[in-house]
Amino acid sequence: MERCTCSSSSQITHIIILMCVFVVMSATLVHGQGTRVGFYATTCPRAESIVSSTVATHFRSNTAIAPALLRMHFHDCFVRGCDASVLIDGSNTEKTAPPNLGLRGYEVIDDAKTQLEAACPGIVSCADILALAARESVVLTGGRSWLVPTGRRDGRVSLASETTDLPGFRESIDSQKQKFSAKGLNTQDLVVLVGGHTIGTTACQFFSYRLYNFNGTASSDPSINASFLPQLQALCPQNGDGTKRVAFDTGSENRFDASFFANLRNGRGILESDQKLWTDASTRAVVQRFLGITGLAAFNVEFGRSMVKMSNTGVKTGTDGEIRKICSAINS
Incomplete structure (x- = not known):
C-alpha cells in the first residue's frame, strides 16, 4: 500500500487529514483491483x-x-x-x-x-x-x-x-515461473494452481511423446516411474488415438484432493510440465508441503488463496469494460 505521510503538527488541518485518509483508501481499492466479496448483495442478491x-x-x-x-x-x-x-x-x-x-x-x-x-x-x-x-x-x-x-x-x-x-505442457519450470510472475503470482501459486489437475483428464497427444522416443532417445522419459510406464503405454499406444483421455491424477480424477502431489513424488505425473514440479528443486519444496496427513488441509487453504489472487489478475472494474448481455458476444 502506498504510504501517506501526515505530520502530527497541530497546524495540520482536518481537511488535509481527510485527504490523507482518502489517498490511503484509494490505494487500497486499486491494490484490491476494485472487486469485493458480496458485490451483488443489493443489486442481484441471488x-x-x-x-x-x-x-x-x-x-x-x-x-x-x-x-x-x-x-x-x-x-x-x-x-x-x-x-x-x-x-x-x-x-x-x-x-x-x-x-x-x-x-x-x-x-x-x-x-x-x-x-x-x-x-x-x-x-x-x-x-x-x-x-x-x-x-x-x-x-x-x-x-x-x-x-x-x-x-x-x-x-x-x-x-x-x-x-x-498460457503455460504449455512441455514448459520448463523457469518459463512457467516467468509466466506466473507476469500475473503477480509466485512459485507457491504456481504449484498450488497446477494442483487443480487433481481433477480432470488430458489427451494422449499431449504426453505420449514421453512414452516412446523422448527427446530422440528411443526410450521413455526417465522421470516416469518404471512400473507406471506400461500402464500409460497401454492407455496411449504408439501411433494410437491421440484424442483418448487419461486422468491427470491416476486413481482420483473425480476427487479434489492432494493425491496429485503424491503422484508427482512417485513419478506418476502425466504432463511433462507437471512432473517437473517434482524434479525441479525450487518447486519440489512446495509440493512437499502438500504431502502426508496435513497435506490436504494445507492444499485446500492455499488453493482458495491462490485462486483469489489469480482471479484478481488484470480485472476490469468501475466503468472499464462492459456487462455483456450474451457471454459469447460483445455488446453492439
Missing part, C-alpha cells in the same frame, strides 16, 4: 446461488464439467486478465487458438447468464460467472469453498495471438 445451482445441475449430468470450468477460468485469467475474453466467439478470438480448442463448458456459463439476465438484467458480468463457477466446480468435487470477490466487468477484446501467455 447471483451466487444462481451460478451455484446451475453448475450443480450440469455437474449431475456430467461430472467432467467441473475440471472443464476450472480450466476455463484459468485460461481466461492468463490472457488479458479475468475479463471473460475467452468466451467471445469469432475468427481469431482466444477460443480459436490451439491451447483453447479443448475447452469445454461454455453452455454452463451461457445457462447461468440466461438465468441471471432474467433475474437481474445487465448486472452480473460473465467474468464473475466464470469465477464463481470455478469455485463451485471445486466444491462439487470435494474441495473446500472460499469467498470469491466479485465486481469484474467484461472485456471487449479477444485475440488468439495473445494465448502465448
